[in-house]
Amino acid sequence: MKIKCRDCGYRFRPELYSGLCPRCGAYNRYQDDVGKALKDAEEKQNQWAADPISVGQTARTMKKPFPVLLAVLAFLAVLLPAVAAAAYQVWVGRFYETALDRDIVQVEASEGKLTFHGPYKHYPLSFTLQEAGPVDTKDLTLPEGMGLLAVRVKAYCENYEPEVSWQDPCLKYEIDGRICYREAVNYYSFPEGFFEEGFTNEDFLNSYFWGPGEEEGYLMFFYEKDAQNMELMWTLHRVQAPEYADFAIAQGYLPLEDILQKEKGAGQ
Amino acid sequence: MKVKVWQKGAACLLTALLVLEIFLLFGFLASRKDALRYAMEYEKSQVEIESVTVRNIDDRREDYEVYDGRRLYEVSMTCHNRAAYASQLYRGIVKFEEKGSGNAAYSVYGKDLGYLGSVAYDSQMLPAGQTGTYRWVIAVDEQEDALVIRDIQDRFAGENVLVQVDLPEEAGESVTEQLD
Numbered sequence: 299m300k301i302k303c304r305d306c307g308y309r310f311r312p313e314l315y316s317g318l319c320p321r322c323g324a325y326n327r328y329q330d331d332v333g334k335a336l337k338d339a340e341e342k343q344n345q346w347a348a349d350p351i352s353v354g355q356t357a358r359t360m361k362k363p364f365p366v367l368l369a370v371l372a373f374l375a376v377l378l379p380a381v382a383a384a385a386y387q388v389w390v391g392r393f394y395e396t397a398l399d400r401d402i403v404q405v406e407a408s409e410g411k412l413t414f415h416g417p418y419k420h421y422p423l424s425f426t427l428q429e430a431g432p433v434d435t436k437d438l439t440l441p442e443g444m445g446l447l448a449v450r451v452k453a454y455c456e457n458y459e460p461e462v463s464w465q466d467p468c469l470k471y472e473i474d475g476r477i478c479y480r481e482a483v484n485y486y487s488f489p490e491g492f493f494e495e496g497f498t499n500e501d502f503l504n505s506y507f508w509g510p511g512e513e514e515g516y517l518m519f520f521y522e523k524d525a526q527n528m529e530l531m532w533t534l535h536r537v538q539a540p541e542y543a544d545f546a547i548a549q550g551y552l553p554l555e556d557i558l559q560k561e562k563g564a565g566q
Numbered sequence: 567m568k569v570k571v572w573q574k575g576a577a578c579l580l581t582a583l584l585v586l587e588i589f590l591l592f593g594f595l596a597s598r599k600d601a602l603r604y605a606m607e608y609e610k611s612q613v614e615i616e617s618v619t620v621r622n623i624d625d626r627r628e629d630y631e632v633y634d635g636r637r638l639y640e641v642s643m644t645c646h647n648r649a650a651y652a653s654q655l656y657r658g659i660v661k662f663e664e665k666g667s668g669n670a671a672y673s674v675y676g677k678d679l680g681y682l683g684s685v686a687y688d689s690q691m692l693p694a695g696q697t698g699t700y701r702w703v704i705a706v707d708e709q710e711d712a713l714v715i716r717d718i719q720d721r722f723a724g725e726n727v728l729v730q731v732d733l734p735e736e737a738g739e740s741v742t743e744q745l746d
Contacts, residue, residue: 371580476699520686545650546694
């Protein structure tokens, strides 16, 4: 850009003549690019000294930089628990749907043998009644009208299936028109010396037997002596991810009446 | 723009809160099995009561260990287990309360029963998806006129009463409450 000489008024380009007028030789001050850059730097330094944060920000964020950051943080701090709580409710709701009122396959025994085999159990699992009868409770005091029942059962499974397990069976019976269920009593519930010498925990049926092969042992239950239609009832469970809960998939019933009558007849 | 001290403090606090929330969230996700168990036990009952019968058996008090000033009752409760796993009510899903004081009624066992006698009482259970009857013998203070059976989740809330049954005063009498 041309400037006008302050002595003779001649117009010339100062950057070509280092500010000296080509007509009269007088020196004229002018601002070149280096000078402009130096001046900008000087201005910025002054600005930084006054407000260090705003230097280097874009025009958009320089207006409200920190309140925006605070608002974003506050929003996330509130939003995260809210989203987590909502997700938990949905998740638990889905769990209830799958855990409650499920279809459980009901299996009936045939000739003293109960077999679980189907889409829910690839390798057949069977329970066969060996013997059953009341146990002499000796000097133990039980509630009035109650007795102790022992059942010997043989379990057989072709192969092990890690995702399918079975619980200790329960004893189902009817009394006065109502149905009762009782869980099996384990060996360690009985006082020392109750069983004959040599009869140990090993003689009880091991509920951790899931195959392959066979396992035989006793199950013991408390029952009411006036009970009728006694049955052993097994429940098969399947562990289901991602809930990691054992869901019942099948239940089977093994009637005890026949074998109890037979034992009673043999006893007489 | 100059940042104020309170803004810096707020930013630090919010950042710390966010980090804590993320930490807790990961912890929760890692223990979701326990979380589900908690939810199933305390948030929603898996057992529905269908009917309750309370019978006064005070004429059999000689057979039980019961203090004077309390009456003996036999409670028969028929329930349906909606869940896909077994339930043992006596282990804490249901508790009895007297209507007036709010204190638990007392489970009573027969006289001279040892540990095995208690096991015999407590071995009742309800398999997955089945309907069955539980039976207890309880003792209730004589001034009480009703029995409330609550879900244990009400231990603190005091709501969600499942069923209330009037207590028969004469020995041999029974009252049945049928639920829809």
